[in-house]
Amino acid sequence: MKAIRIEQNGGPEVMRLVDVEMPEPGPGEVRIRHEAIGINFIDTYHRTGAYNMPLPTGLGLEGAGIVDAIGPNVTRFKLGERAAYCSGPISAYSEAHVVPETRAVKLPDSVSFDIAASSMLKGMTARYLLRKTFPVKRGDAVLIHAAAGGVGQLLVQWAKHLGALVIATVGSDAKAKIASDLGADHVLVTGRDDVAQRVREITRGGVHVVYDGVGKDTWACSLDSLRPLGMMVSYGNASGPPPDINPLLLSQKGSLFLTRPTLFNYTATTEALDETGADLFGVIEQGAVKIAPPARYALADAAQAHRDLEGRKTTGSLVLTP
16 A cells, blocks of 8 residues: 655655555454545654654554454444544554544534544544633633634634634634634734733633744733733744743733643543543534535655645644545
């Protein structure tokens, strides 16, 4: 089968489409023949070495397709069922992938393969951020950075569904329209608007929570946008890692809370994974969260997809098609 592999860390040019042996599932594993493969920013961290991985390695953590082989002792899936996964193991950039049955979920017929592959990781991330890390309730004020991006678009819609006042930041006027159309109450353009000042004016004191997947470039304004006892949720490093922080700064800015969560810890058990997936598919089926059709790239064009993603030439989600 065809798969993307890298032998060294670096730019998109290190990615190669190669022939590899078709993997066979072992005990408790299923093989999923991909119909769509999710592309996520974390894939670029694995490629560059920002998140260290043993080399050589494949890339990708997310995919959706049909179960076409089952290992011994599998109880959660049958041959021919629709399935999706988003927490690896790594090497989803391939025509088929073997995953533990406990890390995959059944895909409802109402959710397409493209939507599943483009929304599982981002959607489950949005779900734990909004429902677990800081449980958003009606009337809360939230600040969402990179609101036109894959996770950002889901956060905006879901936060509005929960009854929050949503302030969004984006990088351009074109992206501002996207965030506004998704329901954001206020949209600020980074580099033009003084984000922290505007947030404090809008909320008369600051937001309850900031969801920051950008990192270095938004770190200072995120902290300055919080009200006393607010929570800073740093869940990504799109612009680079945030600076080191002295805990005293949190007290000086109002006894703030700071957390750096990951999806893995919120879906560590099969029960938590199923609950998270069911909640995500539920809001999609209700229409509370609408997911635009993702941009599609052939598996052979994975390097170009990474260039476009890192160059911020995309909005929404991207998928590879085998």
